[in-house]
Amino acid sequence: MARPKSEQKYDAIMQATLDLVIELGFHGLSMAKIAKRAGVATATIYVYFDNTEAILNQLYMDLKQLVAKDITQGYKPYMSAEEGFKIIWRNQFNSLVKYSKEYWFLDQFANSPYITNISREEGLRQFRPVLDFFKQSQENGEIKQMPIEILFPMFYAPLSSIARSVNAGHFEADSEAIDLAMGSSWASFKP
Amino acid sequence: MARPKSEQKYDAIMQATLDLVIELGFHGLSMAKIAKRAGVATATIYVYFDNTEAILNQLYMDLKQLVAKDITQGYKPYMSAEEGFKIIWRNQFNSLVKYSKEYWFLDQFANSPYITNISREEGLRQFRPVLDFFKQSQENGEIKQMPIEILFPMFYAPLSSIARSVNAGHFEADSEAIDLAMGSSWASFKP
Amino acid sequence: MARPKSEQKYDAIMQATLDLVIELGFHGLSMAKIAKRAGVATATIYVYFDNTEAILNQLYMDLKQLVAKDITQGYKPYMSAEEGFKIIWRNQFNSLVKYSKEYWFLDQFANSPYITNISREEGLRQFRPVLDFFKQSQENGEIKQMPIEILFPMFYAPLSSIARSVNAGHFEADSEAIDLAMGSSWASFKP
Amino acid sequence: MARPKSEQKYDAIMQATLDLVIELGFHGLSMAKIAKRAGVATATIYVYFDNTEAILNQLYMDLKQLVAKDITQGYKPYMSAEEGFKIIWRNQFNSLVKYSKEYWFLDQFANSPYITNISREEGLRQFRPVLDFFKQSQENGEIKQMPIEILFPMFYAPLSSIARSVNAGHFEADSEAIDLAMGSSWASFKP
DNA sequence: GATGAATGAGCCTTCATTCAT
DNA sequence: TATGAATGAAGGCTCATTCAT
Incomplete structure (x- = not known):
């Protein structure tokens, strides 16, 4: 192995x-x-x-690494929080659409009894750069103070949900719709 | 006989x-x-x-009916959109916490290959009262115009995600935290 | 019962x-x-x-009675053996074609482990009139002497086999073909 | 490996x-x-x-090959049709007695819904040498003209039926009885 | 007598895993 | 290392029959 x-x-x-x-x-x-x-x-x-579980856990970690790559791409430290937010939001959205199947797997697997704690932690590690951005912006007072356990669902959950809807073909996300969703999301964080 | x-x-x-x-x-x-x-x-x-699939679909519909009951309880038509939003948000949050296992099942099942179209549609029907509230409020100009495919994930996904975090014991949601999350969510809809 | x-x-x-x-x-x-x-x-x-076996045995006996009825119809004691043979042969052939499904059942069942000795004996009893004809004709010297265990297969087996071929659609039995088969069969018995 | x-x-x-x-x-x-x-x-x-059906079909083909072997053994082209007929008849009879169980299986299976067309055709192929003998003899005018669909039942069905009776112990076929049956059968084919 | 619910036993088939090569 | 044969255990489902109404 x-x-x-x-x-x-x-x-x-x-x-x-x-x-x-x-x-x-x-x-x-x-x-x-x-x-x-x-x-x-x-x-x-x-x-x-070793067994089926091992395959799935390995796949989980491999895919997590694949899809989480470059989510913060294009973001520069000198940018405003709003600029950064929108770049990261868009990156994440594009990633969710591009790797729809992989995300579906990750989501399903993360909620299955197969997943080991090691995989779970390894998976979370991939989000570190995004979390760093939010933490930094909170320290600068550019986004609202809230615990990470609220902040993160607030950022990620709607994004993921909308992307799923797009991938399922239930909804066509033109640039206007995306701007709307992104702006609406940003409103949650604006101080 | x-x-x-x-x-x-x-x-x-x-x-x-x-x-x-x-x-x-x-x-x-x-x-x-x-x-x-x-x-x-x-x-x-x-x-x-008839078979396993039938059991699961029936369970899905039964549970959907159980958990979606009374989500709009306490809301009165004369209330402002913000008041209504907060009542419904809190009801939904409480429901998510109270029926955590049931919601977990519903969520997993809805993303599984077992679900039939009939069940899916039946499931959506349960959310009708909440959708009606939003539609009404949009018509009144009390919440931002946005398609249902954005509005609904924006409302439901973070709620669900936070509740899951609470249920998993990763996060204790005191009334302050709840107010924060709810307020932050409301900011997304405020015109 | x-x-x-x-x-x-x-x-x-x-x-x-x-x-x-x-x-x-x-x-x-x-x-x-x-x-x-x-x-x-x-x-x-x-x-x-009482059980499945009982149903099948009863069906066997009922059908045996149904299909074996009137096989000697039209035969008169004063007829020559050849005349009688041909009448009975034709009757049997017609019966095999008319009741093809019933005969299929009888044949299959008689060779299955379901059949009880009682049913088997009851089934044989239905052939008595035909056997009587042959016995009589042998006594008259109008057909060859041979034990019943040879005589009967010689008479019945080809008939049944040809009829099955006709029923399966593998062979169309026009009156010429029938005369041929019947004549050929009769040659086996002619002294 | x-x-x-x-x-x-x-x-x-x-x-x-x-x-x-x-x-x-x-x-x-x-x-x-x-x-x-x-x-x-x-x-x-x-x-x-692959499944039960596959086992049975394979067994059918294996047995068909086993029992049909050497049915024409001892026959020489220079022989008269009657000589040939009797050799083949006797071979077939001996085979039916020797392989009584195998023949019972073949017969039952051929009339069951399990049999596939491939097996059926493969099974027929084994009778080719016997059919060739009859065809040849008809061309020589040594046996009566009749279609194969009559000829074959006429030859095979009584043989099989008598052999079954012998195998079941209902009838003892001494050499006299065999000669009688064979002669009686031959009478059907003699021009 | 007539019925449909209830069930232990059995059916065919697939599974994850190990073994022999 | 790589393989496909071998298998005990488990899968979903149907069966003949009995039971309660």
């Missing part, structure tokens, strides 16, 4: 797992299907992972 | 299913486990439901 | 069973399906029959 | 299936029983076959 011999096989297993969970849900997953889709033998999977 | 179906057994099956999904997740569910927990024979479940 | 109260229900159960066996084979049969098809409750079937 | 499939297990499954069908009929068959009788785990059967 430590250092996989073939990176290609490791990747194939991860990709197959993600695809299958998206297609069939967690319930429809099985080692046999993963193996078939990945083009390896079932027993081979056990060379790379 | 034969034995009538037993309401008690129906309830036991529903309760057992809810408990088990909460304990083990959807993946850990099985007819045998439901039966054992409900104190009936496996085959008996099939007298009441 | 002795004297059924409702002849109508008895008939419905018999008919449903026959239809289902023909549609699904013995393997696909079940009390629940019979009940549904017959329009009665499952438990009701047990008022009329 | 893994363990190869075991011919021994394949054979054990086939043999167990044949034995069980003979003992209990198709209805009494089950994967669990086959597995137990064959001395393998239930799941192991699925390594070799």
